[in-house]
Structure formats: structure tokens, C-alpha cells
Amino acid sequence: MDLNDTARVRQPRDPVEYRLATITDITYSTPNTTHIRQLELRFPTGEHRTYTPAEVWRAPAPTITPPSSPPSPPPAGHCATPAASPTTTTSHSAPTSSIS
Numbered sequence: 001m002d003l004n005d006t007a008r009v010r011q012p013r014d015p016v017e018y019r020l021a022t023i024t025d026i027t028y029s030t031p032n033t034t035h036i037r038q039l040e041l042r043f044p045t046g047e048h049r050t051y052t053p054a055e056v057w058r059a060p061a062p063t064i065t066p067p068s069s070p071p072s073p074p075p076a077g078h079c080a081t082p083a084a085s086p087t088t089t090t091s092h093s094a095p096t097s098s099i100s
């Protein structure tokens with residue numbers, strides 16, 4: 001967990017703790033370790049509360065979906081399925097050769 005990550009309380013005890021919070025402070029057990037002793041969370045109500053790492057889980061980052069765009073044309077050299085025209089007929093004839 002890092003500062004400004006979003007987090008949730010694992011077992012909320014009141015309505016405030018059901019809300020998504022932001023990590024505003026991390027206290028480590030010693031200056032030279034990554035072991036977290038406690039986390040301070042800020043809730044949308046403006047309230048700050050302190051928890052142990054076992055009481056908190058990091059909420060996934062929100063996914064941002066790009067706006068929908070019109071379908072892209074087929075790549076060059078490829079053609080889409082041609083529309084059949086009822087009035088067009090295609091005839092194939094074998095090539096003729098005249099050798100004299």
C-alpha cells in the first residue's frame with residue numbers, strides 16, 4: 001500500500017467505515033523497514049482514522065473505459081464482405097489461345 005491509494009476497512013463498525021477511503025499516512029515499525037505498523041485513512045466525510053494493516057484492504061483502482069468510437073475501417077488490402085448485387089452476374093471463361 002502507498003500514500004493516496006484507495007482502501008476499505010475489512011469489517012466496518014459504523015456507516016463511515018463502509019465508504020471508500022484514501023491512505024494519508026503510513027507508520028512503519030522502524031525507519032529501515034517496509035513493515036507497516038499502522039495506516040491513517042481519510043474518509044469522504046473528512047474524518048481521519050487509524051488502522052492496522054490487517055484491518056484494511058487496498059481497493060482496486062477504478063477502471064476508466066474509453067468513450068465509444070465508430071467502428072474502424074478494414075485495414076488496407078483487405079476488403080469487407082462485398083455486397084451482392086442482384087443485377088450483376090459474373091461469367092468466367094477459359095482463355096483461348098490461337099497458335100499458328
